[in-house]
Each structure stands twice: as C-alpha cells, then as structure tokens.
Amino acid sequence: MKKSIEEILNPSKNTNRWLYIILIGLIFICCTIAYFLFTQKPKIIYNTTKPILGNITQTISATGTLSATNDVEIGSQISGTISKVYVDVNDNVKKGQILAEINPNKLKQTLDGYEAQLNSAKANLESSKVTLQQKKWNYERLEKLYKATKGQSPSQLELQTAKLDFLQAQADVKIKQASMQQIQTNINAAKIDLQNSIITSPIDGIILTREVSAGQTVAASLNTPTLFTLAENLKDMKLVVNISESDIGKVKVNQKVSFNVDAYPNQTFYAKVNRVNFASTTTDNITSYETNIFVDNEQLLLRPGMSATANIEVASAKNAMLIPIAAIFYQPNIQTTQKKKSNASLFPAPPPRQKRSINNAKNINGTNATIWILKDNIPQEISIEVGVSNSKFVQVLSKEITQDTLIITDSIIQ
Template sequence: MKKNIIILILVLLFLSGGGIYGYRQYKNLQKKPEYKTETVTRGSIVAQVIASGTVNPVTLVQVGSQVSGTIIKLYADYNSQVRKGQVIAQIDPALFQAKVDQAEADLKNAQALLEKEKANLAEAQRLVQRYKTLFEDQMISRMELDQAETKLEVSRATVKAIQAQIEQAQANLRTARTNLNYTTIRSPVNGIIVARNVDVGQTVAASLQAPTLFTIAQDLREMEVHTSVDEADIGKVRVGQSATFTVDAYPLETFKAEVAQIRNAPTTVQNVVTYDVVLRVGNPELKLKPGMTANVNIVIEKKDDVLMIPNSVLRFRMPPAKLAEMAKAAGRKFTPIDPSRIPKNIRVLWVPREGKNPRPVLVRTGSSDGKFTEITVLRGELKEKDQVISELLKNDKAAGPTTPGRGLRF
C-alpha cells in the first residue's frame, strides 16, 4: 500500500514537472515575435502604364452621296473587298439625265442665236461702210450714218451677250453632267467595307450634308489602338516606346504594338484629365477587328539585374510600440520622425534575426512594375535571398496598428 502511494506521488510530480515545462515553452513561444516575411530577389523590372482603348483601322473612309435620290442598285456589301474607282452603288439617274438633256438643248439654242447675231453683225458692218462712202459723197445725212453705226454697236453687244449665255449654258451642262456622274457611287480607296448604311429603294437626301452610305477601312492589316492615358502618367510616355495589349476575343494572346502618336488635346470627364495616345500594330492574320476593346500596357522603363522586393514589404510600417521596445533594448530613446521630412522614395526595411530584434535597412526605391519595386541599399546590409518583414503577426504582443511615416532613427 505504501509502495503504491509512493509511485502515485512520483507520477504526479512527473506530470506536474512536464506541465510546468510545457507551460514555460508555451510562454516562450508567446514572447517570441512571429513575422510574415518576403524574399529579396534579383531580376528585371518592367515599369508600365496601364490604360484601355479601342482598336481602329489606320484609315477609315466614309463614302457619301453629293446628290439626293433613290438607291436602285448596290454592288457591294459588308466585308466586300473594293478597289479605288470601283462602282459600289447606283442612285436613280433619270432626273439627272433629264437635266443634262435640258442643259445640252439650252447650249445648242444659245449657239444658234450666236450664229444668227454674228450674221446681223456682219450685215451691220457692211451697212456702215456703205453709209460712210455715201456720206463722203454727200448723198446721205450725218444722222443716217450715226444710226447705222449705232446699230453696229448694238449688234456687237448682242454677240457678246449671247457668248456669255453660251458660257453659262456650258457651265450648266458641266454641272448637270457632274451631278449625273455623282449618281454612280465609287470607292475612293482600296479597302474593305466595314459598314453599309443604305438599302435598295432607300432615298438619300444631300440637301444639308452628304449622307454616309459606306464606311471603308483602307487596310485592316495595319491597325491602331486609340487609348486614353491619365495626366499623371502622360509625362512618362514617349513616341517609339513598345507596348502590349490584349482583347477579350483572344484572352490568352498578347499583341505587340508601338507608341505612334501622343496627342496634345486634353479630354476632361468628371474632372479627370486624360490624353489620347495612338499605338500602331500589325494585323497580318486579320484577328483584330475595328471597335475591339484593348487592355494596354505601355512599357515606359525596363531595368535588368536589379535588387527588388515585393510591394507588400513597402506597405509595412513597424508599430510605434515595437519601435519603442527595440529602442529601449538598444539603450536609445525612441523619437518618432515626421512623415513630411522623409522623401517618398526613402524607406526602412526590417530584416528578422533569430533571438534578436529585427535589423533596419535604409533603402531608396526605384522603378516598379506594380508587384515588385527596385531598391538600392543606402545604409545597412541587404542581399539577394534575404528575408524582410512584410507583416507583424497578431500573436506577437508587440503587434499593434501600423503608423505610416514613423521610423527609428539611424
């Protein structure tokens, strides 16, 4: 019996000792800071401006009608390949042909009147010559000679008036023939029809402005992307920079382009100012179609073999309570730094150390691609594959709300 009691006491002591040891280990774990870290890497940074835009043909020609009338024939439709001068539509020419016939008749009438008046002029000239001879022989009076000369001048004026009528009739005939030619609609360029806005039997009215009958893309093998770039980014964009974009029709394919034009006219929508940037892109397989929405990335800078960190590291700020604790452990006084005194490209990174407080490293940030940022070490030591703190986990008692702009003086 006594032996069993002794064994029980030993077991209890063992269990209690293990419990105390486990509790101490648990407390040690609680006291040990736990950090979420990211790895410092070396590689390439491609800084980009992201925008959206629309795919358009380089040259888009709207074919209209300069005369009013009824469409009686269409010779082209959507996606038709057309050549310059090719007939693509016909407006009823009957009325315009009648005007040509009328103009031709008016011209012939004026020409006939001219011939008649020229004969009268010749007769008046002969009469004046005879009257001059008779007047010199004192066979007629001065008044009769003056009357003959007056008739001559009237005949000359009449000839000039009829000649002017002929010129007017000729102009009217040219106008009538031109309008007749306008009833035949021809393609002004080589290209492909991307839009047809009329049907057979439809009446077009050109009284105020020429109605658009067809829209022709001159060459779909060369396309443009018209995109809007925010005013904050437009200063980084240059003609000749490379760009890539995707369209919803081919989500897994990336198209290459080049900045061809930066337009100076601003566009303001709800106080947001943007500028139009035109990209030039080849379309040999005709995959890109007018009107497609493009998600554009313009490469504004590329750097190779640079030290870089994930952007999440730059968003981390050591909590003031933790900074004060580390300063106290180092025998220093913690002095918060005014955020306005720190340049935006100067940051403090924290390198975790086993059994010690994290070590600060002062860096200058450079180019960024939105996920990673180039860094240059200004003070401290940091190399590829080192770990830097991106988050102070909640189970660390020193963890607290972060305060951007506060840091530890070096």
C-alpha cells in the first residue's frame, strides 16, 4: 500500500522506465532491419536471347548530291550584245541547234575591213610583179652584153647594180605575198568570230540553266561567260558522295546502293557504285574520298542538285546465325560496381540499367568479339568469331554457338 502510494506520488519514475523500454525496442528493430539489408545477397536478373537464322546486310551511309552524268557549259568566245535567244530552261535541244545569237554587225564590219585590205594587197602584189619582170629583163640584158663584149660594156658596177635591183624586186614580191597571207589569216579569224556569234548546242540534251537574255552584253575578254548549261541525258544520272577513310576500304565498284531524297520521302531508289576516286579531300581534319554512284532515272523523277542519303551495301550473308549486337556491348563488370555502390546506403536507389557504348564492342566486323552466355544459370564469358553486322544484329561464325545457346544481352540487379 505504501509502494503504490509512492508511485502515485512520483509518476515521473514510471514514465521514464517505459521510455527506456520503448527506445531499446526501437534500436533492436533497426538493427534487425539493417542486418537483413546489408547481409542479403542482391538478385541479378539476366535478359537472354537465343541466336536466330536469317539474312543480314551491312551498309555504309553517306550523303551526296545528284547531278547529270554529262553537264556541258556553253559560253561565248566573243564579246557583244545578245540579239536573240531561242531556248529556255527545260527545253530539249538537238546537236547543232541555234540557242542564241550575238549582234554580228561589228564582226561583219571587221571582216569587210580585212577583205578590203586583201584587195589592196593583191593590187600591190601585181605592181611588184611588174617591177620584178622589168628588173629581171634589164639585168639579163646587161649580163648578155657584158659577156658579148668580154667585160668592156657595160661596166661591172652597172651590171652589179642591175642585179641588186632584180633581187630587191624579188624580195618585194615575197613581202607582198606574206602580207596577203597575214590578211587572209585575219579574214579567217573574223569569219570564225562571225560563226561564233551564233551559239549552237554541241550535244543532244536539255537546258538546265539560262544565264542570258536578249539585249544583254557579254564580255569574253578575260573569262568565257557561261550562257547555258546543258545536261546530255537526265535518264542517266550520278550521285556523288564522300566516304570517310575508315570505310573507304569496304566500298567497291558495282556494289548495290539504295538512297532516298526529300522530294519523295516514301520512295527508295536503287543504284550501283560506278567509281571510287583515289584522290582524297580533307575538311575539318576529316579525310574522305569521293565516290560516284550511277543512277537510272528512267522515270525522270530525280533532278540535278537534289540531296540524297545513300546506303551502300558492302557485305551480306544469307541464312546466317545472328545474335543481337547488344550482346557484344554487354559488360558484367559494370553490374558488380553498381552492386557495391548500392550496399553503401541504408536505402539504396534503384540500380541503373547496363550502360552501353560503342567503345565496349571489340572488333565487331570480321574478327573476334567477347560475349557472355548463361549456362546452368551461371554467366560465362566466351570469345567468338563474328562476320557481317548492322545496327541490330551481328553474324556469328563460331561453331560453339548453337540455336539453343542463351546469349546475355542485359542484366538488372534487384
């Protein structure tokens, strides 16, 4: 009775006792939870797949521009004013067809001047020929007389003077003949210029561009001005792309090519590699090689200047054993690192998924690679020989891999 009265009179002692008991219980619970969290082994779930049989194609992607196989720029070799233009863009023309004319008046005037000079030179030549005959006759007469008189008449001086006059007349005739040839050359050049005033097509083709109009003046003193651009045949075109030096060794003539253009986003065009240039170009420290692709444009859907994205088929395999390319990138050591980090916290964050990088792939094409397989629920690392690959699958050439092999492509720690 006395104890109960003391407890009633001192309630703080009773409260503290219960607080101690509750605190000890909480510590025990926390230690139990921590023990299970830190000692429980993480569970790893492996994502696996089996090899499949199928066809695979490896391609190299490149961008380029379409152009005609034979572009011809038609210019003017003479200066003058365009008097007439007979064609326009997209017109089909034949070889020899007149495209435009340059005003020929000045050229005709120049030609008439040379012809007048030629007529004057012919008259001077005839006069020189008459003088030559006269000097020749005088020299021959004095020479006969000199021989007949045995040198007594005429004097030797007179005979020598007559001879020099004869030779001078011969030279004058030759000079006049050379002058006529020079004038004739000028006449021929003036006739050529007159012919060049008529701009004609050198090929059968289509007008791509027209740079002149009637009344426009062209000057050909320094550079030949371009008047028209012709395409010989738009049914045969070429696609010019640049291939990087890391891929150029795989590109060969006659390889199949598929490409798309923005004008027809839902249509795929097909072509073949026509030529791979040996010369290289370097832009921003990137070396590339120009490659020409022959394009059949029978339907005339494609036009010069269109940009295209081409995929060149550099390798292919049929009925090949294929595994996902993710299996080549899988690296289990990353998962171990993640497991250690997760144990360092009482409330670990959800484990991140396997990170993949192209740098994890080891010689995907044509050599060896490392993959992981699941055998008896235990991951095993093996080396395989691989062949053709693309962005999704890679061909396996090793006989150790069968269609029943479980290939690890990813793993998650729980």
